[in-house]
Amino acid sequence: MTTIWHNxxxxxxxxxxxxxEEKEGTPNVRLYQDEGPTAEEIKVVLTQLxxxxxxLMRTGEALYKELGLKDQNDxxxxxxxxVDHPKLIERPVVLKDGKAALGRPPESVLDIL
Structure with missing residues (x-):
């Protein structure tokens, strides 16, 4: 089953x-800002990507700057x-069969579908 972390x-x-939806039908849609991923889920996605x-972060977000993450290297x-601020996660993330793809551009997910 395909899952999309969707906004x-x-x-x-x-x-x-x-x-x-055009290629496969209805995927599992996870509104990740409402149901944020765990640290472990994010680490798995990072490994897959x-x-x-x-x-994987939206570095242009004001929140990114407010939190001083530019200087964070850990x-x-x-x-x-x-985890604390799912808004910072670049979107969309698509997961299928142990693989992940970032939908930027949207066509980049075709490799895992």
């Missing part, structure tokens, strides 16, 4: 969801910031 207010997230925590602290 319905985000155009890229909506486009990615539509692409998944083969990226560092900052690469990966666990960055993961915890995403």
């Amino acid at each position: 319905p207010r985000c155009s890229k997230s909506r486009q990615t969801l539509a692409l998944i 083969d990226i560092e925590p900052r690469a 990966p666990d602290a960055l993961v915890q910031a995403m």
